[in-house]
Amino acid sequence: MPATAPRSRSRRKPKGEGHFRREEILTAAEGIFVDHGYEGATIRKIADAVGLSSTALYMHFPDKAAILHEICKEAFQALTRAQDVIMEADLPPEQRLRRLIESYIAFGFDNPNAYRLIYLTRPQEAEGAQSAAQEVGIGLFRAFETVVREVDAAGRLKVSPRTAAQVIWAGGHGVVSLLITKPYFDWVEREALVKAMLDTVFDGLIRA
Structure with missing residues (x-):
């Protein structure tokens, strides 16, 4: 079987541009909360939407309640x-x-x-x-x-x-x-x- 292609992720933001990544997370999460409800809006869904790992997203917000x-x-x-x-x-x-x-x-x-x-x-x-x-x-x-x-x-x-x-x-x-x-x-x-x-x-x- 052919190997599964790795999930495409956004490139790492240069130092000092973390606030841009934070805004990307908030924008993506807003739509996900509306579409999937609070329970369905998982950290993984939000992280995937902005091309981050869940671990990397936690560097910006401690949990989804903080994002909301x-x-x-x-x-x-x-x-x-x-x-x-x-x-x-x-x-x-x-x-x-x-x-x-x-x-x-x-x-x-x-x-x-x-x-x-x-x-x-x-x-x-x-x-x-x-x-x-x-x-x-x-x-x-x-x-x-x-x-x-x-x-x-x-x-x-x-x-x-x-x-x-x-x-x-x-x-x-x-x-x-x-x-x-x-x-x-x-x-x-x-x-x-x-x-x-x-x-x-x-x-x-x-x-x-």
Whole structure:
């Protein structure tokens, strides 16, 4: 029988380029977690996807929970940077609030795999995602609540700030999660759907 050809592996990165390999691992792992679930996303699958041995992958991450945590942490940090710009804008609070939730929704559509891992992973598989959410995401939501309280201080809210913040976030999460998990449904044009949903939510929560 002919000898089996050895598995092709990426060449070793030059010294100082380890961060490029780390990003390759995170990119490959993100898709594998989504396609195979947490249990099915083995270290071997992830290592094979980037042309590494399992031993070499462990030099970058101690286990797959650490990989999932890092994927979700980086996603939250990117969203936080985008929202920091909006928080600093010289705009009325209700306009900043609208832009914050629009930024959140755009993030979900632009990063559907990371969004699935953060918000749509089953509880028994979500430890890495939840730890990242607690580390970065809760602070992001608290900043969002700050702007809601500014709207309330101006006498514009019809409900409590806490209720308003959660309703707005739930609306944004709902439209993102439905569209990325149910692409086969006959949705109307995405921008029109998002705008109509946000118009309805804001009209219901904020006095003119």
